[in-house]
Amino acid sequence: MNDAVRELVLTTRLTPTQRRIARELVNRAEDVPHLSAAELAELAQVSQPSVTRFAIALGFDGYPALKRRLRDLVGRPTQREQDGNDLQRAVRDEMDNLSRLADGLADPRLLQAAAGLLAASRPLPVLGLRAAAPLAGYFGYFASKIHSEVRVLDHGGSLLAERLEQAAGCGASAVLAYALPRYPREMLDGLAEARRLGLAIVVITDSPVSPAAELADLTLVASVGSQLLFDMHTAPMALTMVLLQAISDVDPSTTQRRLEDFELSASRRHLFVE
Template identity: 45%
Template sequence: MVDTGRAEDWLLTVAQRHRLSPTQRQIVQRMLGMFPDVAFLSTVEIAERTGVSQPTVTRLATALGFAGFPEFRAALRDVVVGLSPAPDRHSTPAVDQETANLESLKRVLAGDRMSEAVALLAGTPALGVIGLRASAALAEYFGYFARRLLPAVSVCTDASTVDDTVLEVREQGATALLIFAMPRYPAATVAAIRRARRLGLATVVVADTALVPFAQDADVLLVAPVGTGLVFDSHAAVVVLAVSLLDAIAATDPQRTQQRLEAHEALIDSWIHHG
């Protein structure tokens, strides 16, 4: 459960233990009014909201005794979701951050946008799934299982063919596209979202934050935060969201789902390893 008051008290306590510059104290003061969202924002987003530069936000994290901004943000998330108030973190920040991401995802899965996304994706005669660069594996993962549920699924992970894919699925009768847009956001992904809308296709976009610069171009934006505590971003919450979408789509037509899954099961003996 989100405990905003507890989180504010924690940040104040940490700030009072360190000697901060006037600018840094001002950032902290403004952050106090940004809970719980501040625990899930990037340095760029906090800088924009507090009226300072991105390096200034990064320096604040180290001034507060953290190794860097990812560790500071992970600590914020822990406090917001009621995990641990301790500012000194010597455990596993990457796992703790993912735990906070999954807590944040609960609100998305129970929200109206999730219901809207499921209705669009379950109701399209053909489904296009797009994911470029870092999002390619997510698109392939979703598409692999979506083909067990839906009659016509096209997956595109190549920026050079994404325009062709959008046109082809529309010609196949598609009414909606699912697009994974994880950092860093490829220009071709944003162009595909806008092209799809111009062609009359609804777009369900999965991104890491509601503040992506192309948010207004999506018909439905689903947010699944990424883990940033390791060398490369972790997509644990995004995978859970993808599987949850598949489960909800399957539930919209149980008879079709059963028939298609049984047909798939009939093929398993021909390719599974029996040992």
């Protein structure tokens, strides 16, 4: 994915319809310069005039001007991108995803703001459905060592709304949600319910124009690798651990005390062989 194309989209506040177009533009940066307005509209499931209005919103005279700019931004693949087999290119793409994540952490204020919201929530619900469920569970496993009450919500349906309502009733003030492709409808329904309950929403997602970003108070972005049969979540996993570190830094003394208590308990119960 071309970083310059991503930046082009981020410069303008977009409507929900325009976000759908932007998502296709970001995810298909190399293909869009060769698509007609009608073809892009079909991919984004919007009307053709919406594509024209989208281009104008980005500051162009129309869609042809946007396509010319995209051709300049995308350019030709580098030698590194051309070398190697499909598996090597997939791994290298993940390396690029991690590099983008690292670059985005140069200014940690957004991450710190998210950590502050999550650290203060008692309990802390963590939402992740389908492919995102393991990431929610991974976060929950480690977060429970530094946070007094973490509730992993990894099943949808009516039970999800019920558990969010219970968490809010017990004092929750924020929710962390993982929103990764393909975005489950139940996840979006859960975020809408969290908003109705007055919870602050922190989302870890793959794109600033993902469907979940529209419902989030704070959006943390980590790209997903899409070169193989199934997506690779290397960058979202790295962002998970970075967020955990930021949460632990909100109240270092409490973090240290809880970790020491866990170590004493683990030693008493002989949990680990080393």
